[in-house]
Amino acid sequence: MKTRMLVLWLAVGIPLLWGVTKTLENALKLFH
Amino acid sequence: MTSSLFDRESTIAPPGYNRFLVPPAALAVHLSIGQAYAFSTFNLPLTKLIGISHAAPGDWKLTEVGWTFSIAIVLLGVSAAVFGRWVERVGPRLSMFTAALCFGGGFLVAAMGLHFHLLWLLYLGYGVLGGCGLGIGYISPVSTLIKWFPDRPGMATGMAIMGFGGGALIAAPLSLLLMDHFKTAASNGVLETFVTMGVIYFMFMMIGVLAVRVPAADWKPAGWVPSERPQQLVTKANVLVDVAWRTPQFWLLWGVLCMNVTAGIGVLGQASPMIQEIFSGAVSPAAAAGFVGLLSLFNMGGRFFWAATSDYIGRRNTYMVFFLFGILLYSLVPTLGHLGAKGLFVAAFAVVISMYGGGFATIPAYLRDMFGTMNVGAIHGRLLTAWSAAGVLGPQLVNYIRQFQIDHGVARAQAYSITMYVMCGLLLIGFLCNLAMRPVNDRYHHRASGQAGLRP
Numbered sequence: 001m002k003t004r005m006l007v008l009w010l011a012v013g014i015p016l017l018w019g020v021t022k023t024l025e026n027a028l029k030l031f032h
Numbered sequence: 033m034t035s036s037l038f039d040r041e042s043t044i045a046p047p048g049y050n051r052f053l054v055p056p057a058a059l060a061v062h063l064s065i066g067q068a069y070a071f072s073t074f075n076l077p078l079t080k081l082i083g084i085s086h087a088a089p090g091d092w093k094l095t096e097v098g099w100t101f102s103i104a105i106v107l108l109g110v111s112a113a114v115f116g117r118w119v120e121r122v123g124p125r126l127s128m129f130t131a132a133l134c135f136g137g138g139f140l141v142a143a144m145g146l147h148f149h150l151l152w153l154l155y156l157g158y159g160v161l162g163g164c165g166l167g168i169g170y171i172s173p174v175s176t177l178i179k180w181f182p183d184r185p186g187m188a189t190g191m192a193i194m195g196f197g198g199g200a201l202i203a204a205p206l207s208l209l210l211m212d213h214f215k216t217a218a219s220n221g222v223l224e225t226f227v228t229m230g231v232i233y234f235m236f237m238m239i240g241v242l243a244v245r246v247p248a249a250d251w252k253p254a255g256w257v258p259s260e261r262p263q264q265l266v267t268k269a270n271v272l273v274d275v276a277w278r279t280p281q282f283w284l285l286w287g288v289l290c291m292n293v294t295a296g297i298g299v300l301g302q303a304s305p306m307i308q309e310i311f312s313g314a315v316s317p318a319a320a321a322g323f324v325g326l327l328s329l330f331n332m333g334g335r336f337f338w339a340a341t342s343d344y345i346g347r348r349n350t351y352m353v354f355f356l357f358g359i360l361l362y363s364l365v366p367t368l369g370h371l372g373a374k375g376l377f378v379a380a381f382a383v384v385i386s387m388y389g390g391g392f393a394t395i396p397a398y399l400r401d402m403f404g405t406m407n408v409g410a411i412h413g414r415l416l417t418a419w420s421a422a423g424v425l426g427p428q429l430v431n432y433i434r435q436f437q438i439d440h441g442v443a444r445a446q447a448y449s450i451t452m453y454v455m456c457g458l459l460l461i462g463f464l465c466n467l468a469m470r471p472v473n474d475r476y477h478h479r480a481s482g483q484a485g486l487r488p
Binding site for chain 1: 052
């Protein structure tokens with residue numbers, strides 16, 4: 001159950017984290 | 033075997049099942065369909081399918097392509113309203129699978145539209161079929177999450193609906209990456225990107241389809257005892273969907289959602305030109321794109337933050353904060369613009385957009401409080417027509433007011449002031465709807481015998 005939990009959360013967490021990072025990189029241009 | 037996989041009974045969780053396995057299943061669907069918010073990344077490339085690097089004669093116009101998103105948002109509301117009861121009946125797995133077929137298939141049909149250069153096929157694929165996927169996918173996990181988290185319904189639905197906001201953050205860079213990858217001398221890469229995204233999103237949504245479980249009828253979180261203290265705006269009764277939409281509470285909530293979304297969506301759609309025109313010369317197009325990205329982050333974060341907060345301060349109070357604080361911030365924006373206070377201007381809009389996202393994410397728990405859990409998914413589906421109405425009303429209102437002022441000689445930098453005050457007016461209407469909220473009359477309640485409450 002714990003492995004399944006980890007896999008599921010990673011499956012949705014990694015793409016989301018990638019999207020947030022890309023957006024933050026873009027957002028920082030506002031303050032340059 | 034196929035039918036047993038999708039039967040509601042086969043999705044009932046065994047004893048000891050960890051309920052925190054369900055939010056990622058819901059997120060897999062919402063992160064996918066949230067791509068809709070990033071559809072604008074395709075707008076310009078879709079106008080250059082023939083010319084590749086420039087718009088050639090025969091290429092579609094931007095206004096024609098723009099209808100694709102509008103059709104999808106209208107179909108989102110319509111399909112959520114029409115299929116809500118079916119989603120409740122068949123359960124989350126079959127409805128999430130249907131959403132995956134519609135959304136993924138919508139991309140593939142739209143890709144055929146690009147291949148044959150048929151605009152109606154693009155509308156049919158992404159707009160109609162994809163729009164149905166959006167609506168069914170949006171409401172599919174909501175009532176399941178509310179049943180798994182009776183102690184924290186706001187947090188649970190906020191987590192899923194946060195995914196819808198987060199979907200755009202993934203889809204925007206992914207679309208650009210794929211179009212760049214597939215670009216050749218003979219293609220600008222949009223067609224290939226549509227096919228790839230259709231397959232990726234279908235597979236990603238299938239993670240949710242296979243992982244989702246519903247709790248057993250008598251299941252309760254370990255150690256959780258429902259509060260015996262009566263709460264004025266939290267019912268223990270249930271109202272059926274066909275009865276709910278006849279109550280004044282349904283239409284008051286419709287007004288609450290519509291006004292909150294109209295105010296936010298109008299500004300969100302105009303964020304880039306707005307900041308460039310208000311701070312003329314001080315904000316480059318790249319910085320303005322950064323502003324839009326920042327708003328997207330707050331849109332996503334606000335969905336979780338405000339919905340989770342509503343579990344502690346109550347749904348009605350949460351919307352009171354949205355409307356009162358929103359009125360204050362919108363009325364301050366013109367002054368901040370005149371003063372050239374860019375940082376405060378950005379901060380004000382970040383908070384406003386967090387409350388826009390929060391409005392979406394808190395509404396399922398508000399519905400559960402007013403109408404009970406029995407038909408909450410279907411009622412939520414019908415309420416989402418408010419979103420469709422706001423999706424048309426908000427951008428039109430902002431565009432029209434801005435253009436009217438510019439046509440009458442108002443400087444571009446000042447053209448948004450009246451718009452902000454109109455937004456305050458909309459939020460005031462929402463505030464009054466929320467203020468008028470009272471518990472649903474007993475006569476509407478569902479009886480244990482299976483009969484709906486007395487007709488009004």
